[in-house]
Amino acid sequence: MKVVLVGVGQAGGKVATALAEFDAEMGFDAVRGALAVNTAEADLRSLPIDTLLIGQSRVNGHGVGGDNELAASLMDEDATEVLDALSGRITAEAEAIFVVAGLGGGTGSGGAPVLVRELRRVHDVPVYALGVLPSREEGALYQVNAGRSLKTVVREADATLLVDNDAWRAADDSVGSGYDRINRKLARRVGLVLAAGEATGEDGRDVPESVVDTSEVIQTLRAGGIAAVGYASATAAPEAEENISAVMSTTRKAVMTGLSLPEATEADAALLVAAGEPDRIPRKGVERARRWLEEETGSAAVRGGDFPLSSDRIAAIVLLGGVERSARVETFLERAREAARETDELEQERSDPAAAFDNEDLDGLF
Numbered sequence: 001m002k003v004v005l006v007g008v009g010q011a012g013g014k015v016a017t018a019l020a021e022f023d024a025e026m027g028f029d030a031v032r033g034a035l036a037v038n039t040a041e042a043d044l045r046s047l048p049i050d051t052l053l054i055g056q057s058r059v060n061g062h063g064v065g066g067d068n069e070l071a072a073s074l075m076d077e078d079a080t081e082v083l084d085a086l087s088g089r090i091t092a093e094a095e096a097i098f099v100v101a102g103l104g105g106g107t108g109s110g111g112a113p114v115l116v117r118e119l120r121r122v123h124d125v126p127v128y129a130l131g132v133l134p135s136r137e138e139g140a141l142y143q144v145n146a147g148r149s150l151k152t153v154v155r156e157a158d159a160t161l162l163v164d165n166d167a168w169r170a171a172d173d174s175v176g177s178g179y180d181r182i183n184r185k186l187a188r189r190v191g192l193v194l195a196a197g198e199a200t201g202e203d204g205r206d207v208p209e210s211v212v213d214t215s216e217v218i219q220t221l222r223a224g225g226i227a228a229v230g231y232a233s234a235t236a237a238p239e240a241e242e243n244i245s246a247v248m249s250t251t252r253k254a255v256m257t258g259l260s261l262p263e264a265t266e267a268d269a270a271l272l273v274a275a276g277e278p279d280r281i282p283r284k285g286v287e288r289a290r291r292w293l294e295e296e297t298g299s300a301a302v303r304g305g306d307f308p309l310s311s312d313r314i315a316a317i318v319l320l321g322g323v324e325r326s327a328r329v330e331t332f333l334e335r336a337r338e339a340a341r342e343t344d345e346l347e348q349e350r351s352d353p354a355a356a357f358d359n360e361d362l363d364g365l366f
């Protein structure tokens, strides 16, 4: 899938950079452009990708200090500038746009939903959000901001791929010190999803039918709402038949312990990508893993395909679409509501998880 990335806020800029770097290192060429947008000049300075400062007339390059409503209004005012900066990058070959942001801060949290809305108004390709949820150890403001931002961005985007900052954090990482490591893991996992479908036949030969196509990624995300990605890998034996159980166990691991949104296994749609040396990927193993995924997610729409990579490992990449009914999402929203109650922003609470995005428990941003 040929994509253009727009990072909003500090986390957005860093994660977009990590994705662009991974894509370049691997030579996939799925990332066709990357721009970082921020209200804080200092956060843009160290980034190697293109940057754009917004809200200058009102915050003078000093950021919004966690105020996501202010950020939403600054993005609204400067949206034309951002769209202009992107217009040269979003060429006819772009198949999707990803707006990347940490949902718990100010600039990304408030700016991303507005930018998604504006991009959808002017571009025909799907506009997805890639949102980072704050760790449970972060304070009430982060949780409330993320809850409100999530509610709004899910409504505006074609789909919102969520990564929980607690998901891929090593046990000994503190929230801050672990960012680089989290960003690298995130870049590999999401980067492989983006690159799936970019595989070309060796020496100009036709791409085998079993190879995953970009449209399968888009179809899986078509369910809308919230999406999650899972990943696991194992050493591959030289013969395909010897790897049947490796495909099965990596698929299970990707879902049970490797998801970007832990335990969000109830899904409307799923895609299983088996990555590795084509000769080592067992058809029987992939079929078996797909059936298991169908049962585990309760989804009748489980797609599958290979991602040819020269590697002595075999990896399972699982993309789940429409996971917003999962207990994990409700747990986060409850955390955000609890934080909102603490900060005196909430009057009532409801318990139906599926209705969580329609009710007024947590105000949207706009």
Ligand SMILES: Nc1nc2c(ncn2[C@@H]2O[C@H](COP(=O)(O)OP(=O)(O)OP(=O)(O)O)[C@@H](O)[C@H]2O)c(=O)[nH]1
Residues within 6 Å of the ligand: 008, 009, 010, 011, 012, 014, 015, 039, 040, 043, 063, 064, 065, 066, 067, 101, 102, 103, 104, 105, 106, 107, 108, 109, 132, 133, 134, 135, 138, 142, 165, 175, 179, 180, 182, 183
């Ligand atoms: N995964 C990841 N999360 C990050 C990173 N930096 C910050 N975060 C998370 O993002 C949230 C804060 O968002 P930031 O992007 O730092 O804030 P901002 O959008 O720039 O907003 P302001 O600083 O208020 O203008 C918190 O929940 C952090 O845990 C990062 O590099 N990687």
